[in-house]
Amino acid sequence: MKLVVLGLSLSSSWGNGHATTYRALLKSFAERGHEVLFLERDVPWYRDNRDCPKPDYCRLEFYRSLEQLHKWRPQIETADAVIVGSYVREGVEVGRFVQEHARGVTAFYDIDTPVTLAKLEREDFEYLSLDLIPHFDLYLSFTGGPTLDRIESQYGSPAARALYCSVDAEAYAPRHLPKKWDLSYLGTYSPDRQPTLEKLLIEPARRLPQLKFVVAGPQYPDAIDWPANVERIDHVPPDEHADFYAASRFTLNVTRADMIAAGWSPSVRLFEAAACATPVISDRWDGLDRLFEPGHEIYLADSSEDVVRLLQDIQSKDQVGNSARRRVLAEDSSQNRASQLERYLQEAAERRFRRASTNPRESRVKRETERVALVTGGAGFIGSHLCDRLIESGARVVCLDNFLTGRASNIAHLEEESRFELVDHDVIEDLPPRLRRTGFTHVYHLACAASPPHYQADPEHTMLTNVVGTSNLLRLAEESGARLLLTSTSEVYGDPEVHPQPEDYRGWVNCTGPRACYDEGKRAAETLAFDYRRSGRAEVRVARIFNTYGPRMRSDDGRVVSNVICQALAGEDITVYGDGSQTRSFCFVDDLVRGLMLLMDSQSADGMPVNLGNPTEMTVRELVSLVKEMTGSTSRVVKRPLPEDDPKRRKPNIARAKDLLGWQPEVELREGLQQTIRWFDEERRSKRAPWRGVAAPDAEVPLIQAAE
Numbered sequence: 001m002k003l004v005v006l007g008l009s010l011s012s013s014w015g016n017g018h019a020t021t022y023r024a025l026l027k028s029f030a031e032r033g034h035e036v037l038f039l040e041r042d043v044p045w046y047r048d049n050r051d052c053p054k055p056d057y058c059r060l061e062f063y064r065s066l067e068q069l070h071k072w073r074p075q076i077e078t079a080d081a082v083i084v085g086s087y088v089r090e091g092v093e094v095g096r097f098v099q100e101h102a103r104g105v106t107a108f109y110d111i112d113t114p115v116t117l118a119k120l121e122r123e124d125f126e127y128l129s130l131d132l133i134p135h136f137d138l139y140l141s142f143t144g145g146p147t148l149d150r151i152e153s154q155y156g157s158p159a160a161r162a163l164y165c166s167v168d169a170e171a172y173a174p175r176h177l178p179k180k181w182d183l184s185y186l187g188t189y190s191p192d193r194q195p196t197l198e199k200l201l202i203e204p205a206r207r208l209p210q211l212k213f214v215v216a217g218p219q220y221p222d223a224i225d226w227p228a229n230v231e232r233i234d235h236v237p238p239d240e241h242a243d244f245y246a247a248s249r250f251t252l253n254v255t256r257a258d259m260i261a262a263g264w265s266p267s268v269r270l271f272e273a274a275a276c277a278t279p280v281i282s283d284r285w286d287g288l289d290r291l292f293e294p295g296h297e298i299y300l301a302d303s304s305e306d307v308v309r310l311l312q313d314i315q316s317k318d319q320v321g322n323s324a325r326r327r328v329l330a331e332d333s334s335q336n337r338a339s340q341l342e343r344y345l346q347e348a349a350e351r352r353f354r355r356a357s358t359n360p361r362e363s364r365v366k367r368e369t370e371r372v373a374l375v376t377g378g379a380g381f382i383g384s385h386l387c388d389r390l391i392e393s394g395a396r397v398v399c400l401d402n403f404l405t406g407r408a409s410n411i412a413h414l415e416e417e418s419r420f421e422l423v424d425h426d427v428i429e430d431l432p433p434r435l436r437r438t439g440f441t442h443v444y445h446l447a448c449a450a451s452p453p454h455y456q457a458d459p460e461h462t463m464l465t466n467v468v469g470t471s472n473l474l475r476l477a478e479e480s481g482a483r484l485l486l487t488s489t490s491e492v493y494g495d496p497e498v499h500p501q502p503e504d505y506r507g508w509v510n511c512t513g514p515r516a517c518y519d520e521g522k523r524a525a526e527t528l529a530f531d532y533r534r535s536g537r538a539e540v541r542v543a544r545i546f547n548t549y550g551p552r553m554r555s556d557d558g559r560v561v562s563n564v565i566c567q568a569l570a571g572e573d574i575t576v577y578g579d580g581s582q583t584r585s586f587c588f589v590d591d592l593v594r595g596l597m598l599l600m601d602s603q604s605a606d607g608m609p610v611n612l613g614n615p616t617e618m619t620v621r622e623l624v625s626l627v628k629e630m631t632g633s634t635s636r637v638v639k640r641p642l643p644e645d646d647p648k649r650r651k652p653n654i655a656r657a658k659d660l661l662g663w664q665p666e667v668e669l670r671e672g673l674q675q676t677i678r679w680f681d682e683e684r685r686s687k688r689a690p691w692r693g694v695a696a697p698d699a700e701v702p703l704i705q706a707a708e
């Protein structure tokens with residue numbers, strides 16, 4: 001493959017660990033038959049201290065400015081993969097340039113992940129910014145373990161993978177030299193490492209004056225009081241490192257504080273010492289035991305006593321050194337690292353390919369030519385009308401439902417339709433693999449009981465339906481490149497203090513009440529949907545639906561329209577909660593479904609929720625009079641106390657839907673009620689549905705048992 005790397009430096013290892021990392025990795029990568037171009041910013045410090053100006057395994061080119069980088073645009077465009085490293089000067093602009101032009105895989109290689117993440121936290125975007133991370137196909141990191149999960153979940157990386165430093169096994173091999181020191185340490189002075197060095201080397205040296213110690217590395221302050229048996233060496237050139245380790249009975253590994261905090265951050269010195277088969281004594285940090293087995297491949301020390309004990313033990317420790325070397329050769333040689341990089345890039349390319357075949361431009365074309373829609377909750381009230389409209393529009397429709405509140409009778413008329421298929425499945429379970437291969441272009445996600453008696457009957461299941469179910473569906477949308485429309489609810493506004501509610505009103509919601517499984521569940525579902533969208537994983541649309549009514553509502557679902565109609569038709573008392581002055585606005589299901597389909601197809605409504613509902617407000621009292629008049633009912637009206645959390649007013653602001661979709665309700669209440677009353681009347685006569693209504697004011701109240 002053709003790989004372009006934009007890294008801090010390859011030409012100079014002076015004052016940076018990047019060059020040695022890149023050299024080992026890219027040399028082995030090139031040996032695997034790949035072509036590598038390294039682009040290095042030409043800056044004075046490295047220019048003046050180049051110890052590898054012309055590597056023989058790759059092409060090294062310099063650029064002086066971002067403008068000059070444009071010269072390499074054709075190579076970036078046509079490369080199979082482009083890696084941008086940490087600490088690249090003007091790295092954010094470089095990253096953006098790469099993301100804009102690269103057609104292959106793009107990756108960020110973080111050679112100092114804890115520092116990078118700390119910078120991002122304090123909004124220091126020296127070489128990486130938050131918006132870039134989701135758009136790199138890969139985030140390669142010197143730190144592994146839980147940090148990788150954080151990079152994916154918190155920062156939106158599609159794939160974060162550990163790519164540790166590695167060791168050149170030829171340069172770092174055992175040499176049989178006489179032992180000069182009992183314990184050595186190789187490392188530049190660093191204030192945060194010094195206390196550990198004091199504890200694990202200087203203090204043992206004081207306690208064991210008969211043994212010999214050495215500390216090699218620059219920048220140690222003069223004020224340090226070195227015991228007489230500690231030798232100081234200011235600089236050991238890299239080609240003498242192996243001899244240095246060979247001359248040590250043990251060598252010490254001391255880890256930077258931020259690396260200890262993150263864990264899973266092996267240093268190159270650790271691998272190098274191990275490759276030389278010198279037994280390593282190390283400080284302790286999370287993840288180290290996954291790299292070397294304590295006691296067999298490495299010694300861990302917490303105190304001076306631990307080190308003293310080891311040094312006093314005269315038994316040979318060759319076995320431990322040799323085991324560590326075997327482990328490093330098997331897992332951490334530069335050849336291994338190069339093959340690991342190759343695998344990561346290939347996997348990212350496959351993911352990219354999968355997405356490319358489903359990526360916005362192609363998906364859009366496919367969406368426009370051949371619609372394959374999944375409708376979850378398709379056997380429910382709104383879902384079944386949506387299935388009808390989609391079939392009428394020529395789409396292929398798969399209806400997925402667990403029949404919790406949905407009914408087979410709602411979709412029975414579609415049974416013979418060749419473009420319609422029913423899948424009986426619960427969205428909180430893994431989706432059937434067959435669905436993954438269906439190639440959906442649209443996912444309408446409606447699955448969730450909408451009326452309080454039903455969603456409160458098993459609140460945990462309701463919450464999981466919204467969170468786990470939505471996550472499953474978003475993954476499906478991501479895999480198939482489908483656009484997903486989430487049916488959220490006006491309930492996300494809770495008991496609103498703002499009337500009517502615009503989409504940017506954040507709501508007044510109670511997360512501990514009996515409705516929380518529904519409204520907080522929907523809020524979480526929206527969060528998931530927008531996170532997927534933000535990280536480019538799926539196209540999403542979010543509809544916040546307000547009270548909807550029409551044929552196929554259930555008579556037992558406790559919504560105000562169905563209750564009033566059913567009670568009026570049955571000649572039962574009509575229950576009104578409170579004094580009936582609370583207002584509601586009702587949208588006829590045909591209008592709503594038209595709105596959902598417009599929203600799904602809208603480009604301009606991307607990235608924002610859209611209210612769909614009827615802004616015409618009426619009191620519950622007015623609704624009751626109208627239904628009584630239309631049904632000719634003589635039922636009495638009886639009043640009951642208002643239930644907990646019952647919103648006093650609920651009215652949508654539909655300015656956004658009007659602007660972006662050109663949508664507004666068209667069906668007059670009287671006309672909609674007529675169709676609904678007719679449907680309930682037929683139902684009542686045919687006795688197909690559970691009949692006696694649960695007396696509750698609307699879809700927004702807790703379970704209240706029906707009065708017999």
Ligand code: NAD
Nearest residue numbers: 377379380381382402403404405406426427447448450548
């Ligand atoms: P509904 O109860 O008639 O339909 C929901 C459908 O989802 C049913 O067929 C049910 O069996 C199915 N379902 C529930 N949980 C499921 C699960 N875990 N797996 C698979 N299927 C499952 O409700 P509706 O009125 O048609 O509402 C549809 C969607 O619109 C819901 O998401 C609801 O929250 C939303 N909504 C409706 C209204 C309204 O006034 N009707 C208002 C706001 C939001």
